[in-house]
Amino acid sequence: MSDRRVLGDFLRACRGRVSPSQVGLPVGAGRRQTPGLRREEVAALAGVSVDYYIRLEQGRDTNPSLAVLDALAAALRLTEDERGHLLDLARAVADRRPGGRQPVAARPGLLTLLESVRPTPGFVLDQVSNLLAANPEGLRLLWGIAAWEPQRRNLIRYVFTHPAARSVFEDWAGMARDCVAHLRTVQGRDPGSPELAALTGELCAASAEFAQLWAHYEVRTKRGARRMFAHPAVGRVELTSEILTAPDGQRFVAFQAAPGPDRDALALLGLVGDDVPEHGHGAEYEQR
Incomplete structure (x- = not known):
């Protein structure tokens, strides 16, 4: 375009x-x-x-x-x-700002923060939601994404193309809308972004649902939200996301739990092996 x-x-x-x-x-x-x-x-x-x-x-x-x-x-x-x-x-x-390259490495301070918040699942994302880094709990929260090559790991690609995502996010439709609305805000800041063009082109071809949402043109800034996860390893857990954005556009995202069973589930998430689902049939997703 x-x-x-x-x-x-x-x-x-x-x-x-x-x-x-x-x-x-x-x-x-x-x-x-x-x-x-x-x-x-x-x-x-x-x-x-x-x-x-x-x-x-x-x-x-x-x-x-x-x-x-x-x-x-x-x-x-x-x-x-x-x-x-x-x-x-x-x-x-x-x-006429030229499209700038996205940073390819997570900021050192954000990497330290990832370890500091454990067992809270944490991620470092760039503007188009490429997964620059994650702590072990973060990788396991997005069940199955660890099986992808690191350069393929993108939160929005995961939501729309990974078979586990529709089960992991109980309100998958709400998560999908939020992801696409976020990409529109990225487009506003950098319409010429080659990373954005490549991702949206790929997902429009791979997912009719993404293409429909992209054409609808909903715009919404990513903010913290409550999300319910139905996780194959630790069961059903409600988490609240918090988002911190660095000057270069990198985002630190943490999914926190209230004291009680949900927080206990996060502690378990840091202990279970990637190939040992304890609830449901999550192992099949690791092979796709």
Whole structure:
């Protein structure tokens, strides 16, 4: 995809999700051919000319002012995360920033932190969620990912293509949506990222569900969340993730447990062997 079109793609996706009634416009008689708002309706709501708005969607104007972006965000009823994404896209496209290479090694301080938090499962991820490092509990929490070659280990690839993921994450659909929404925020900061283009191209081809979510264009910043795991080695456990982001974009992610059985399960996770599932039939996933 051309960097000049990413801003327009986002605007089109957003106006397609807003109904006239949501912004106080009459639906009118007959069937609307355009889902959501028409271009002229968005332009009127934002106080810009229809021609100017069309140029934005077509990538022929890539330097809108902050006032115009704020007006568009209000017209399209964007969330704070979506508004931030709109601003990021506009800056990135206007600056023509070249896609930068992702760091290939975890920061030394984050590696130390991985050991310090044990038996809490911990990971170091880059912006597109490549697994740069993990403690033993972290690798075992993502059951089966250790069987992949290190360069293939990516949290989002795991969610959409590993057969164990749909069992490990009880709310797999929610996890999948969060992963794709995160990738859209990455695109906003660096539309030309070759790592992002390679990953999204691969997953669109490998997973119809990923392709559908990517086309839906949901934007949401990754934040801590409660997740329920149905783990083949230690059973059912509820964990809360915490995310720390370093200046270079590397993320430290830890899944913590409240005192009680869930915390005991994490201690067990650090002790069980990778090939000795104690609940269910997790061993089969290690062979895939």
